[in-house]
Amino acid sequence: MEPIISVKSLVKTYRLGKVDVPALRGVDLVVQEGEFVAVVGPSGCGKSTLLHILGGLTGPSEGQVCIDGNDFRLMTDADRTRFRRHKIGFVFQRFNLLPTLSARDNIAIAQHIQGNGFNPHRFEAITRMLGIDKKLNHRPFALSGGEQQRVAIARAVICEPKILLADEPTGNLDTENSQVVLDMLRELNRTFRQTILMITHNPEAAGIANRIIRMRDGRIISD
Amino acid sequence: MVNKLIVSNVLHRPIRTAVSVLAVAIEVAMVILVVGLCHGLVNDSARRVEGVGADILVRPPGASFMLGLGEAPMPTKIGERLAELPRVLAVAPAIIHVNNAESVDLIYGIDMSSYNAVSGGFVYLSGGPFQSPYDVLVDDIYANAHHTKVGATMNLLNHDFKVAGIVEHGKGARRFIPLTTMQDLTASQDKATTFFVKCTDPAYAEQVTDAFKTLLPGYTIYPIKEYMALMTSNNIPGLNYFITVMIALAVGIGFLVIFLSMYTTITERTREIGILKSLGASKAYIILVILREATLLTAVGIIAGFIGALILRKVMGGVFPTLPVEITWDWRLYAACLALLGSILGSFYPALRAAQLDPVDALAYE
Structure with missing residues (x-):
């Protein structure tokens, strides 16, 4: 079976002024559909850069990235945007909800951008599973951190993405809420066979994944 | 959904919204009143000459x-x-x-x-x-x-x-x-x-x-019909230039205020634009959101400008009864179109800039 994520010799170098800063120095990674992968490593090791490249938010400097059969080398910026719209869901450490919209609209806007219309059945199933069905009319400022992150998860998965990319999803949460969010992610992985790639500093959080990848200095050091 | 996003954004920043609407309203009211006053004076003068009842005017x-x-x-x-x-x-x-x-x-x-x-x-x-x-x-x-x-x-x-x-x-x-x-x-x-x-x-x-x-x-001899046809603002020396300059000033004010307002908005909402991009929003989607927001502000400003112009005409009629202001539907439409054009032009660069933001940088924006 073809892997959903296939990365070969991935290099990403940022240019700050006249200085080249290598963020990824040759990463090889294969993830099968339905896997729950945790990526751990110290700050600056390239975890977030890897996540941004896999999500099509930025392009690689060198190497091959193939997601669900889409080779990033052959894709324009607009192609990557379209790809992200249909195949990727993001969950961020800082929740990143639109502050002026209600929880319901924060979730629904993902469906609107995708353009496949509102799917009430999936909407109800997701919001109930995440325990936010009673909070849908609240705006982000009226929700706790845990609730905001669950809304963000609902937004990320409402369009049935092939891959859920979570960047430190528990980084801004207390222990109790962190556990709730991690349970939700595990539930999503089990119930919907959702492929999840999660970046974390937290070894306990990483522990819920099926597979843990460790990174250092822009390379994978253990898998 | 986009309408909800736009309306909620507009309501979320009441001062910015009020200033933008006010600027557009001033622009629209200024165009309507300046043109209305010029046309009103010319037409009133012509009508009064016609009212003399002569069929021909003879002049040196x-x-x-x-x-x-x-x-x-x-x-x-x-x-x-x-x-x-x-x-x-x-x-x-x-x-x-x-x-x-x-x-x-x-x-x-x-x-x-x-x-x-x-x-x-x-x-x-x-x-x-x-x-x-x-x-x-x-x-x-x-x-x-x-x-x-x-x-x-x-x-x-x-x-x-x-x-x-x-x-x-x-x-x-x-x-x-x-x-x-x-x-x-x-x-x-x-x-x-x-x-x-x-x-x-x-x-x-x-x-x-x-x-x-x-x-x-x-000698200068006109049948009154010919005289009436001549008495338009197009034939009054310099009047059209004056009207054009005043309209350009008004449109310039509207353009600059909308430009600044939307430019500030883009800076304030960099992270939100990053969020939309992370959800897969295309450049066209982002541009349309910004342009539609500017259009909404302008539409409210246009209505406020119409109402303001009518109120000011009433006030001017009371204070200066000899200064007739003619507000025509034609010029209401022109003023609205000019305001809309100015705001679309004014918001286009900020919209383009928003669309070109790097999503990673935008999401990291504090």
């Missing part, structure tokens, strides 16, 4: 079609010769004097009997015709604006005149004095600057005009 050689503008007087005897021509019912000589002592307005020096023969006579709302050389007639609009009553005195051409009567407006000037007095005061004895000519039938106007032109080669 080289005279401007605008009454009262720099013409040399003609001998009144010319009027007597014109009156002898076939199909001419009456000829009223007049001196039209530009009075700029208080504000710029025209004072007609008229011969009452011939002016009545051409115009059908004044309708007196109070008082009556001239009784002495230093009597003046004023129309009701002037009287209301200046709280003038019959018997009051006013200074014209450095002489005191007594108000003999208040007449219904619409027959030429707002103030009339006897022709002989005007001739004495302007050193134009036995002269006139305009002859108002009434034909036995208005249908003869062109025929009689041709006869006049044969008799008085080089």
Whole structure:
């Protein structure tokens, strides 16, 4: 079976002024559909850069990235945007909800951008599973951190993405809420066979994944 | 969904919204009022000349079609010769004097009997015709604006005149004095600057005009229909430039305010734009969100501008009754289109900049 994520010799170098800063120095990674992968490593090791490249938010400097059969080398910026719209869901450490919209609209806007219309059945199933069905009319400022992150998860998965990319999803949460969010992610992985790639500093959080990848200095050091 | 996002964004920043709407409203009201005032003055002036009831205007050689503008007087005897021509019912000589002592307005020096023969006579709302050389007639609009009553005195051409009567407006000037007095005061004895000519039938106007032109080669002679066609803002020297400059200023204000407002918005909402991009929003989607937000602000501003213009016209009508402001649907539409165009242009660069933001940088924006 073809892997959903296939990365070969991935290099990403940022240019700050006249200085080249290598963020990824040759990463090889294969993830099968339905896997729950945790990526751990110290700050600056390239975890977030890897996540941004896999999500099509930025392009690689060198190497091959193939997601669900889409080779990033052959894709324009607009192609990557379209790809992200249909195949990727993001969950961020800082929740990143639109502050002026209600929880319901924060979730629904993902469906609107995708353009496949509102799917009430999936909407109800997701919001109930995440325990936010009673909070849908609240705006982000009226929700706790845990609730905001669950809304963000609902937004990320409402369009049935092939891959859920979570960047430190528990980084801004207390222990109790962190556990709730991690349970939700595990539930999503089990119930919907959702492929999840999660970046974390937290070894306990990483522990819920099926597979843990460790990174250092822009390379994978253990898998 | 996009509408919800736009409306919620607009409501979320009430000061920015209020300033943007106010700027567009000022732009729209300014365009409508400036154009309305220019057109109102020109049309009012033309209508009042038409209201004299003449079929033909005869003026000196080289005279401007605008009454009262720099013409040399003609001998009144010319009027007597014109009156002898076939199909001419009456000829009223007049001196039209530009009075700029208080504000710029025209004072007609008229011969009452011939002016009545051409115009059908004044309708007196109070008082009556001239009784002495230093009597003046004023129309009701002037009287209301200046709280003038019959018997009051006013200074014209450095002489005191007594108000003999208040007449219904619409027959030429707002103030009339006897022709002989005007001739004495302007050193134009036995002269006139305009002859108002009434034909036995208005249908003869062109025929009689041709006869006049044969008799008085080089004189400026218009059938009243031709004069009315000339009295538009397009034909008033410099007026169109003035209107264009004022419109450009108004549109410039709207453009700059919307530009700054949307530019600030983009900076404030960098992270939100990053979120939309992470959800897969295309550049076109981001541009449309920004443009639609600017359009919403502009639409509200346009409505506020319409209402503001109507209120200001009412206020101006009360304070300056002699300054007519004509608000036409055409110019409402033009003003709205200009405001919309200005705001789309003003918001396009910020929208483009938002669309080109790097999603990773935008998501990291504090």
